[in-house]
Amino acid sequence: MKVIKIIALVLLVAFIGIQFIPTDRNQSSVVLDTDFMVVNNVPASIENKIQVSCYDCHSNNTAYPWYNKIQPVAWFLGDHIKEGKAELNFNEWDEYSDRRKNSKLRSIISQIEDDEMPLDSYTIIHADAKFSEDEKSEIIEYMAQLKNSL
Amino acid sequence: MKKARTTMGALIMTLVTITAISCKDANQDNGAAEPMSNEMYQEDGTKNADSERLMANDSGNTASDAIIDNYLKIKNALVADNQEEAAKAGGMLVANFDDFDTSGYSSEEQQELKDIIEDAKEHAEHISESPMEHQREHFGILSKDVIDMIAITGTDKKLYQDFCPMYNDKKGAQWLSSSEEIKNPYFGSKMMNCGEVQKQIN
Structure with missing residues (x-):
């Protein structure tokens, strides 16, 4: 019994301990001139949907939920955000060459088409980030039109 | 006996905390290692590019x-x-x-x-x-x-x-x-x- 108590105590102390390790937070209130929404004339309904479903990991500003202030969840999500931004950062859209925009749009379309994005591990918590079939085709159509206009 | 247990407990606690911290450090190291290896590539790259440029002059x-x-x-x-x-x-x-x-x-x-x-x-x-x-x-x-x-x-x-x-x-x-x-x-x-x-x- 005593052993279990000690283990529980140790885990508790470790859990509290790791809360004090600082993490970089992906937060910025600056709207860059290069932002996808600023550069393109995006219809409001699509803008809102993309903000909610994509911007947490694909922009410089994450709307952090309360549980993301708790370690080790914050580390796990931090890695996801780092990877997501490296792949595609909507805030820096206009820094991409037309060639890369074309590539990015093609990937955006195919990933949404195949339900690979937004990630299941994300939508399981953020139910509002999930696309309905109608939203999917609306966004895909918009992205395809943007791709053709490049 | 009780004292020994408390000491043991304290030791384990320290160990776990250190492990947790060093895990984090390792992560940071990995993150830092990536650009470094890229730099090395670039160093190699310059060398290769030089020799290729020489070759390019020929053929x-x-x-x-x-x-x-x-x-x-x-x-x-x-x-x-x-x-x-x-x-x-x-x-x-x-x-x-x-x-x-x-x-x-x-x-x-x-x-x-x-x-x-x-x-x-x-x-x-x-x-x-x-x-x-x-x-x-x-x-x-x-x-x-x-x-x-x-x-x-x-x-x-x-x-x-x-x-x-x-x-x-x-x-x-x-x-x-x-x-x-x-x-x-x-x-x-x-x-x-x-x-x-x-x-x-x-």
Whole structure:
């Protein structure tokens, strides 16, 4: 019994301990001139949907939920955000060459088409980030039109 | 006895905390190691590019040879439905693009080459780490990049520019091959002979 108590105590102390390790937070209130929404004339309904479903990991500003202030969840999500931004950062859209925009749009379309994005591990918590079939085709159509206009 | 237990407990606690902290450190180290290895590539790259430039003075466009070779390796692997080989060649192609030296071109060409390489490198990276259907998707855009690159750099190699009208929801996709016979990298064994030669390079 005593052993279990000690283990529980140790885990508790470790859990509290790791809360004090600082993490970089992906937060910025600056709207860059290069932002996808600023550069393109995006219809409001699509803008809102993309903000909610994509911007947490694909922009410089994450709307952090309360549980993301708790370690080790914050580390796990931090890695996801780092990877997501490296792949595609909507805030820096206009820094991409037309060639890369074309590539990015093609990937955006195919990933949404195949339900690979937004990630299941994300939508399981953020139910509002999930696309309905109608939203999917609306966004895909918009992205395809943007791709053709490049 | 009780004292011993408390000491033990304290020791374990310290150990766990240290482990947790050092895990985090290791993560940071990994993060920092990536750009460093890139830098090393660049160092190597400069050396390679130098020797390639010397060679280029002798015989023309050898600088893009390594890129075409590894591109064709990816193509052959996809024809053979071989995800692993395609991934391996994709990794090498990333390094080839890093090594490519654009300094001999006009500033307009340099800009164009920079755009192409930036894009192509990303597709090569994806090919090096993706399942086969994704590799094929990225290979489609990579092919466009390499074709556009050769239009600027030229090549000594004899190549065929092929086109498959079926791929990508019948939007079609191009690829390059060193032999005239059609062997389709987008469908592999499923539709080996789909496609046609669009033009011959050299």
